[in-house]
């Protein structure tokens with residue numbers, strides 16, 4: 233017998249309510265191909281009967297709070313949904329790996345946590361509805377532009393982004409570099425789909441809204457909330473394939489925690505972010521192609537040639553140890569540099585600083601500081617919108 237948890241029951245109820253009483257205001261018609269949790273795109277519709285009317289269809293892209301009375305004592309928080317496991321659904325409530333990510337729409341997520349109305353005036357928009365491996369540069373630009381637009385308004389006090397956890401840190405770091413506001417932005421996900429026993433999404437979403445509505449959260453850059461921890465987008469990373477405590481900030485620590493329904497901050501991000509960066513995406517319609525190459529024994533030069541031939545303007549190398557490259561890999565990198573491609577040395581170790589050397593300066597290479605390869609890629613894309621000069625790009629890696 234299926235024992236539905238309260239998240240599931242609320243979702244089922246809200247889908248019904250949405251269909252019966254809510255006016256349909258289409259805020260966004262983002263192309264939204266649902267994806268399986270392993271990232272493969274699929275056109276399979278949601279099979280759980282509780283959600284079958286809400287599978288990321290146009291009808292699910294509804295601003296549910298347009299009809300909600302506003303409590304002027306509460307902060308106004310906008311939730312922008314992009315998909316992921318937090319919007320994931322399965323026919324089995326013990327299924328935490330084979331479910332469909334990005335299956336539920338924003339109205340279902342909001343209405344399933346009615347407690348949010350006690351802490352904020354929430355309204356939502358659907359930006360995309362995909363598994364996060366399918367978040368691309370177009371979605372990043374669309375999301376960031378919308379956040380900048382919303383936060384420029386006096387009517388919005390903070391933004392929460394719901395997102396798949398696989399690439400969540402990349403989107404959060406991108407936003408950390410391009411959002412031009414000190415108002416709180418919190419990116420939130422879940423490790424268990426909405427249909428699972430003990431799904432973590434509802435409380436994560438509630439906590440994220442709570443943080444976004446907390447005045448002390450202003451000026452802290454883009455934050456990530458899962459498992460009651462508040463992480464800085466610059467420092468936190470996904471460390472485990474399936475555990476709910478996957479997001480860790482082991483070297484630099486968390487910014488704070490949510491505990492007993494209160495938000496506690498203990499640390500500040502030290503690197504420049506949001507309103508203090510030079511990056512302006514307001515007029516950008518695309519970002520330069522930057523690829524990541526992984527260092528390993530017996531590797532060659534040819535992947536550099538392939539990346540350059542495919543249009544890469546920058547390459548991040550997930551080097552061994554302190555960003556080391558084999559002789560052949562280095563030869564490929566130098567050839568790429570000679571053709572005008574920027575090369576950043578990061579590390580595959582998972583933590584630590586890739587230290588800058590005189591040899592880097594001689595070779596025109598950039599070192600990633602403590603940015604992991606996937607975040608170094610985000611910064612290099614933005615850096616290349618400003619300059620091709622490796623020395624100047626290095627200053628961005630030193631500051632951000």
Ligand code: SIN
Pocket residue numbers: 269315316317318333362363364365395396397398399421422423424
């Ligand atoms: C995804 O990243 O979209 C799937 C996995 C998750 O959200 O935890």
